[in-house]
Amino acid sequence: MRSVTGTGLVVTALAATLAALLFPIWSFAGRPGSDGGADTQTVATSFGPLSALDRDFVNRVRLAGLWELPAGQQAQERGTVPAVREAGTHLVEGHASLDRHVRDVAAQLGLALPDRPNAQQRQWLTELSAARGAAYDRKFANILRLAHGKVFTVVAQVRAITRNSLVRDLADDANRTVLDHISVLERTGFVDFDAIAEDAATSSPPPSPAAPPPSLDAAPATPSPVTPSATYSLPPPATPPATATATGALGSARPPDDRRQHP
Numbered sequence: 216m217r218s219v220t221g222t223g224l225v226v227t228a229l230a231a232t233l234a235a236l237l238f239p240i241w242s243f244a245g246r247p248g249s250d251g252g253a254d255t256q257t258v259a260t261s262f263g264p265l266s267a268l269d270r271d272f273v274n275r276v277r278l279a280g281l282w283e284l285p286a287g288q289q290a291q292e293r294g295t296v297p298a299v300r301e302a303g304t305h306l307v308e309g310h311a312s313l314d315r316h317v318r319d320v321a322a323q324l325g326l327a328l329p330d331r332p333n334a335q336q337r338q339w340l341t342e343l344s345a346a347r348g349a350a351y352d353r354k355f356a357n358i359l360r361l362a363h364g365k366v367f368t369v370v371a372q373v374r375a376i377t378r379n380s381l382v383r384d385l386a387d388d389a390n391r392t393v394l395d396h397i398s399v400l401e402r403t404g405f406v407d408f409d410a411i412a413e414d415a416a417t418s419s420p421p422p423s424p425a426a427p428p429p430s431l432d433a434a435p436a437t438p439s440p441v442t443p444s445a446t447y448s449l450p451p452p453a454t455p456p457a458t459a460t461a462t463g464a465l466g467s468a469r470p471p472d473d474r475r476q477h478p
Contacts, residue, residue: 260324263379272373272382273321276389277328279366280314282336283359283396289343290355298403299352305399306359309392316388320381356405363397364411365418 257266283306290303321328332340339358346354370393374386400406 260379262324262381263377265324265379265382266377268373269377269379269382270326272369272377273317273324273326273385274328275366275369276313276317276385277321278333278336279362280310280317281329282332282340283362284310284314286340286343286355286359289340293347293351294355295348295352296403299355299405302356302359302396302399302403305396309396313388313392316385320385323381324379352403353405353407356400356403357407357410360397360400360406361411361414363393363400364415367393367397 255267257264259265287303287306287310291300291307292303294300294303318328320326331337339362343351343355343358367390370386370389374383374390377383377386
């Protein structure tokens with residue numbers, strides 16, 4: 216009798232322990248966003264599924280314009296050679312057009328967009344603002360060329376796998392713009408290709424298509440207090456996102472703005 220009672224106590228204790236271990240897993244698994252949060256989920260829209268990678272890409276396109284457009288305006292004024300000033304003009308024209316496009320896409324998909332550059336981008340603008348003469352030309356060409364080379368791989372990944380027609384069209388536009396900017400920056404003659412190759416060799420491998428890539432522009436240890444927009448204008452504020460319908464369709468298709476392309 217004593218042996219049976221002891222066995223029963225052991226079985227009861229084991230069952231209680233197992234229940235305690237499983238309860239957190241069971242209770243968490245059924246909650247919305249338990250796979251990593253709402254931002255990691257794919258949502259339905261009238262333009263096709265919108266993935267976390269798609270949303271991250273739209274956000275990146277907006278961020279690119281927020282710092283590259285003022286950088287281009289600065290290069291138009293400070294470039295000491297025509298090639299640098301021409302590169303600045305390409306950045307201004309390209310990102311003005313691309314920013315109109317991304318704001319249109321975000322409005323149709325109901326996405327909020329940032330209205331200021333991130334910490335890394337502000338740091339780059341601060342570095343450019345502190346440079347003068349030929350040192351400015353070199354710094355401008357290399358910072359912008361390195362940034363464009365990194366985002367070029369993200370554009371290609373999104374274009375290859377997105378199932379959303381608006382994001383696909385935006386990726387096509389971004390691809391043309393980024394490639395034009397890479398070409399015109401290289402024509403300045405200031406690009407250090409050895410440094411770019413070294414950076415590529417030491418960078419992290421491309422992210423998995425199953426998840427949004429980590430930010431290419433990690434915050435620096437000491438964020439810059441400088442606000443470049445005080446001197447150079449930023450793109451217009453983003454339009455507040457539309458309210459989603461009950462079916463998940465977030466707007467109707469509208470033709471994108473005409474976009475200037477550089478040969």
